[in-house]
Amino acid sequence: MIRSMTGYGKGEALSEQGRCTVEIRSVNHRYGEISVRMPRAFMALENEVKKALACTLKRGKIDAYVQWEEAGGCAALPAADLVLARGYAELLRSLSQELGLKEEPSLGLILAQKGVLGEAVAGQPDPDQCLAQLMSAVQGAVAAMDAMRRREGDALLCDLASRRGQVAQWVQRISERAPQVVDEYRQKLKIRLDQLLEGTEMDAARLAQEVALMADRCDVTEELVRLSSHFTQFDDALAADEPVGRKLDFLMQEMNREINTIGSKSSDAEVTSLVIRIKAEMEKMREQVQNVE
Structure with a gap:
């Protein structure tokens, strides 16, 4: 059973930690191609996630997103850079003295300085303890x-x-039409030669030779086989329970090559029309094959 390369999936796991x-x-x-985005605390487990994905998802551009929510919905608190805060406090006091001001720098002013308060950081679990989760x-x-790709x-x-x-x-119609093309060519050639020779005896061997040459030029037996x-x-690839996208793509190329050869060999209008239809339909098949894993 073939699978599409396009899909979406979501999974959750709960524990006391989150x-x-x-x-x-x-x-x-x-x-x-597998890409994984996850919290910094889980970065050591990135390869484990990629291996787990690669076991089932064999082909496609796959993006995985890992999110962690602390148990109890604990509010995330910003981290304060105390060293930087002390530096700003000293700098502001120094400026106050230089300007003859008596005010002490307020806590709000210090906290407003760039870098003193970092981004809010939620509680992060121990990745080793959360591997199974x-x-x-x-x-x-x-x-x-x-399931979606299936x-x-x-x-x-x-x-x-x-x-x-x-x-x-x-293709079956082309196979049935091919022998008729040679017979029709023989008849047309004979009629034309009769008109040109105007009653003169025709060289039957020469006629047979010309027909044989034409039959050899337009013979598509090998291509049909x-x-x-x-x-x-x-058909076997469509029934296989494994990734067959590349095989189908290769087969489409080979099938298209044979059809092109048939078209180049034929001078028959009906065969040419069938070849055009086949090529249009096979192009639609090729587009669909690009979606197969």
Whole structure:
């Protein structure tokens, strides 16, 4: 069963220390690229998170976001830089003396100076103690994303199978039409030669040679056989329960190459029309394949 590369998943895990939330988003990408953003306290566990994601998500640009909320909803308090605060206090006192002012610098004035109060910092857990909780949230997010990617994969499967069936029908019409093209060429060539020779006896061997040369130039048997093989491999890939996006992309390239060759060999209007239809449909298939993991 194929999977889409696009998806979203969210997982949560609770403990006495707090709540760990993991969100994962993925979009199309030629390879597998995983990016993780998490609180500074969890940075040592980044590789563990990436390994857990890579076990299931094989391809796509994957962004994971880890959030931590302290238990009890404790308010985050800003951190004060005491060294910097003392420095500002001394500087302000010195300025007051130089200017002949008697006022002492107020606490509010000191706190208003840049850098004295840092950003609010919530309580941070011990990452070693929260590893199991983090991994539980990651697995929950991965499971949710995988379910979504499977649902989208089902839609892709139906669309690709339908278009592949339509292409196969048109290829079958080309296969049926190809022998007729040679017979029609033989008849047209004979009529034209009769008109040019005006009753003069025709060289049957020469006519047969010309027809044989034309038949060799427009013979698409090899291309049709290879297309049939590609169709079989394409169907097998759609039924496989593993990442097959790259294989499908390669098969689309090979199928397109065979169709182009058929088009270049044929001078028949009906075959050319079928080739144009097939190429248009295969382009839509190629676009869909770009979404497959």
